Amino acid sequence: MVEVFAVASGKGGTGKTTSTVALGMALADRYDVTVVDADTGMANLLFHAGLSDAETTLHDVLAADAPVEAATYDRFGMTVVPCGTSLDGFRDADPGRLRDVVAALAEDTDIILLDSPPALDSRTAVLPIVLADRIVVVLQPTIPAISDGLKVQEYATTYDTDVAGLLFNKVRESESIEQVSEKTERYFDGPTLASVPESERAREARRAGRPLLAHAPECEAATAYRAAAETLTVQNGTAADAADRFQSAVIPESL
Amino acid sequence: MKLPRGRLDKSRVVTDPRDTLADVLDRELTGYAVFESQKTLLLDGEGRGVITFTDGVPALAYHTGTDRGGPPALADLAIPGPYHVSLYALDAADLESAHEAADLRVPPGMPAERLGGDPALADSTRRAAPDERLSTTDDEATATESRPGEQSAVEAFLDDAEKIEAIKQQARSEARERAQEWDF
Numbered sequence: 001m002v003e004v005f006a007v008a009s010g011k012g013g014t015g016k017t018t019s020t021v022a023l024g025m026a027l028a029d030r031y032d033v034t035v036v037d038a039d040t041g042m043a044n045l046l047f048h049a050g051l052s053d054a055e056t057t058l059h060d061v062l063a064a065d066a067p068v069e070a071a072t073y074d075r076f077g078m079t080v081v082p083c084g085t086s087l088d089g090f091r092d093a094d095p096g097r098l099r100d101v102v103a104a105l106a107e108d109t110d111i112i113l114l115d116s117p118p119a120l121d122s123r124t125a126v127l128p129i130v131l132a133d134r135i136v137v138v139l140q141p142t143i144p145a146i147s148d149g150l151k152v153q154e155y156a157t158t159y160d161t162d163v164a165g166l167l168f169n170k171v172r173e174s175e176s177i178e179q180v181s182e183k184t185e186r187y188f189d190g191p192t193l194a195s196v197p198e199s200e201r202a203r204e205a206r207r208a209g210r211p212l213l214a215h216a217p218e219c220e221a222a223t224a225y226r227a228a229a230e231t232l233t234v235q236n237g238t239a240a241d242a243a244d245r246f247q248s249a250v251i252p253e254s255l
Numbered sequence: 256m257k258l259p260r261g262r263l264d265k266s267r268v269v270t271d272p273r274d275t276l277a278d279v280l281d282r283e284l285t286g287y288a289v290f291e292s293q294k295t296l297l298l299d300g301e302g303r304g305v306i307t308f309t310d311g312v313p314a315l316a317y318h319t320g321t322d323r324g325g326p327p328a329l330a331d332l333a334i335p336g337p338y339h340v341s342l343y344a345l346d347a348a349d350l351e352s353a354h355e356a357a358d359l360r361v362p363p364g365m366p367a368e369r370l371g372g373d374p375a376l377a378d379s380t381r382r383a384a385p386d387e388r389l390s391t392t393d394d395e396a397t398a399t400e401s402r403p404g405e406q407s408a409v410e411a412f413l414d415d416a417e418k419i420e421a422i423k424q425q426a427r428s429e430a431r432e433r434a435q436e437w438d439f
Contacts, residue, residue, distance in 0.1 A: 144372030
């Protein structure tokens with residue numbers, strides 16, 4: 001079985017990478033999880049997963065300089081595919097190859113999480129959403145983040161990608177999150193998976209180059225991420241389904 | 256709200272009003288910004304939003320389309336960009352009489368929170384604000400509607416089903432147009 005999720009937000013700064021890694025670690029208790037840094041222009045997953053000195057990254061794979069196996073690392077119970085941060089690496093990478101990368105990884109894992117660029121302004125930024133079966137939308141409970149999240153959902157569903165759920169992140173106590181999440185759900189096609197409180201532990205973890213769930217597994221934010229992973233129902237698909245899906249996703253019949 | 260025209264400092268299209276607020280704070284600009292949505296398609300997209308600043312810290316907000324001032328004007332402005340933004344520089348003295356309008360006042364950090372969606376920028380803005388701007392009559396606690404039982408601006412936004420449907424429709428039509436352009 002395999003299901004591909006794009007972890008997406010329309011806006012930067014929502015804690016998307018922290019969320020991708022935390023969800024990945026929480027899901028790894030039950031599934032074989034592969035996490036891919038698909039934000040090839042502004043990669044930072046490597047800094048969250050202690051891979052800042054990784055020699056071979058997704059950039060090399062997208063430039064056809066290395067096979068995907070050379071850019072996979074076993075970390076924290078997951079398979080991690082980091083992306084490099086150099087401008088040259090970005091320039092030489094052909095984002096179109098991401099589809100083949102995801103299809104190859106799908107052969108040998110249960111869940112793929114694509115950490116997606118926080119933008120909708122280019123083909124490269126939108127491609128992970130197109131390649132995914134479903135998206136997890138990371139939101140802060142603010143008007144700009146919610147309206148950008150709505151845009152992400154509409155792009156996704158236009159390209160035949162469904163919504164798995166919403167993750168409210170960096171929630172402050174004053175933000176009456178229960179009412180906000182209930183009202184937000186009216187406009188999204190998926191449920192709220194969890195509300196993750198703003199967390200000093202998350203900032204510490206990032207500085208330490210470790211995932212939050214490894215750095216402070218018992219903190220409130222880590223607990224919320226585990227609850228989100230519990231709520232997420234993973235759908236059974238086969239690698240062949242995924243390959244078919246990529247065919248139709250890249251050229252949706254309805255368009 | 257009547258303001259002298261001032262000296263045009265910058266005029267550009269921005270996708271995120273956060274960038275304008277951060278730039279103004281960074282440069283400690285005194286003057287005002289005019290935000291005009293590029294998408295007249297949206298219901299509240301007509302009209303312009305004006306925010307005044309003293310040394311980079313927001314003071315007043317007003318929306319010409321809805322004729323509302325203060326925090327409600329920020330809610331009117333909180334629609335997806337891009338916006339066309341013009342920044343005008345003024346002398347502090349030119350803003351004195353405008354700044355007497357208490358009903359147009361916004362707490363220093365509120366534009367960064369409501370328009371920029373950036374609590375960290377809101378914190379830096381509050382740190383840059385003079386003490387009297389953070390007094391009890393004009394602080395976030397009384398004006399951010401975070402008191403129990405009172406509805407927040409985010410909830411008010413979420414109650415506006417028509418506005419949200421317009422945002423969704425616009426995104427869908429953009430996505431369809433771009434599918435061809437991007438060869439999806």
